[in-house]
Amino acid sequence: MRTVRVHRAAAAAALVGALVAGCSSGGGSAGSDSAGGKVVVTVDLFGSFGYKEAGLYAEYEKAHPGIVVKQTDTEDEQDYWKSLQTRLAGGGGLADVQAVEVGRIxxxxxxxxxxxxxxxxxxxxxxxxxxxxATWAAATAPGGAVLGLGTDVGPEAMCYRTDLLRQAGLPTDRTELAARWSTWDGYLELGRQYRAKAPGKSAWMDSVGSLYTVMVGQEKERYYDASGTLIYADSPAVRRAWDASVTAAKDGLSAKLDQWSPQWNQAFSAGSFATLPCPAWMLGYIKGQAGDAGKGKWDIAKLPGGAGNWGGSFLAVPRAAKHKKEAYELIRWLTAPAQQARLFRKQGNFPSSTGAIAQVADATDPYFSGAPIGRLFGDAAKAAPVQVLGVHDKNVADQITNALSEVERKGTAPAEAWSHARKGVENAIG
Structure with missing residues (x-):
């Protein structure tokens, strides 16, 4: 999940709220070396991977009585990554297991x-x-070294509030909506219709940054080409997503909320926006923020413009880890098909394991009005392009979404904001 799932999820794909297992600054070791004669395997994550919530750590400890798993969690993936880089450079304070978002792999x-x-x-x-x-290849170094095991991927759909759409006089059936917004132009046009009759102070979407992110997630090449050359400044995929996002801002379709901010979290229960591009890992996040009161008010439809991917993560073992063998055994178990299937049914994290994907094909979710999540996200995963990943994907994406935030919140001219994005990329990657 995770922003980028991102993402978490991303996301980048990074997630916070009721689903996180606990927060830390990420600046220190994830736990002591032993407890009562047992080996403490430390796990340092960003956002909500759902392992503790799904009872996986407790199950693993029961099957391995000599092991205790201790997790720490940093809310924001950017903060997590900065801290991880500092600790990698110094060689100390590292957990036995460290998560890596797909934009960093x-x-x-x-x-x-x-x-x-x-x-x-x-x-x-x-x-x-x-x-x-694609998941296996992403974590494999040029020389063949396998540096991580995939936890999940981020096939995308569109989550929406049926009650808000109904009040605005728009259809709520997922099949009808998928037809009406089969293109992004169709999605924005529905947004204009919603704005005209929007209940309360609700907006069509949470932010233009999320629109941009989901649109570039539908493209094979975004920021780098297959040769490793940075191409974002002339990328047709980036330009299409930028232009659509600028249009959405100009037309007043956004609630102008920074994703993962406290205000964004509160907006789920307040009904501040009607639609949300949602990778699979977002389902658990919505449940955590909207709570029991949101059950049955949400539904899920096919994404406009075709399939895409937003987020996904990996579990890796640092060279400086204290318990490398035990760490590997833990991540092998956590990423096995049975555990990935359980996580999807409980949290919405869509499997990167082919065996788990088959196991969840018939899954539905009563919280989301009985939406066939196994089929929706399974079809999206099959159709999503295998994306070219670059060294600084996350840095480029962050600078562009920051610039779009200027457009929607400050009224900055798009050309000026784009110039800021390019300068930000130069400063971030050198």
Whole structure:
């Protein structure tokens, strides 16, 4: 999940709220070395991976009585990544297991391979057939080293509030909506119709940044081409998503909320927006923020413009970890098909394991009006492009969405905001 799932999810794909297992600054070790004679395997994550909430740690500890799992969690993925870089450079304060968001994995495989364990040392090569080929390839370094195991991917759909759409006189049936917003132009046109009769002070979407993110998630090439050349400034995919987002801001379709902010979290229960582009991992987040009062008010339809991916993550073992073998055994178990299938049914994190994908094909979610989430996200995962990942994908994306925030919240001219984005990218990546 996670922003980027992102993301978390992303997201980047990073997530907070009722689903997180607890927060820390991320600046120190994730726990002591032993407890009552047992080995403490420390896990440091960003956002909500859902392991503790789904009871997976407790189950693992029961099956492995000599192991205690201790997790820390940083709310924002950007803060998490900065802290991780500091600790990797210093060699201290690292957990046995560190999460890596999909927008950062190319940095690990291409620039930091010497700071993470090659999991082939522990037998990971035998797991290759269990994962989607794109997921496995993303965590494999040019020399063949396997530096992480995939936790989830972020196939996308559109989540929406049926009660708000009904009050605005718009259809609520997921099939009809999918037809009406089969293109992004259709989605924006429905948004204008919603704005004309919007209940209360609600907006069509939460932010133009989320619109941009989901649109570029539908493209194979965004910020880099297959040769590793930075192309974002001339990328047709980036330009299309930028122009659509600027149009949405100009037309007043956004609630102008920064994703993952306290105001954004509160907006779920307040009904401040009617639609939300949602990768699979967002489902658990919506439940956590909207609470029991939101059950049955949400539904899910096919995404405008075709399939895409937003977020996904990996679990890696740093070279400086204290318990490397135990860490590998834990992440192998957490990312196995049975555990990934359970997480999807409980949290919405869509599996990167091919076996787990088959297990959840018939899944539905009563919270989201009985939406066939297994089919919706499964079809999206199959149709989503295999994206080219670059070393600084996340940095580029952050600067562009920051610039779009200027457009929607400050009224900055789009050309000026784009110039700010380019300068921000230059400063961020050198």
């Amino acid at each position: 190319a940095s690990v495989t291409q620039q930091q391979g010497d700071r993470f364990e090659d999991l082939r040392r522990y037998g990971a090569e035998a797991l290759k057939g269990e994962f989607a080929s």
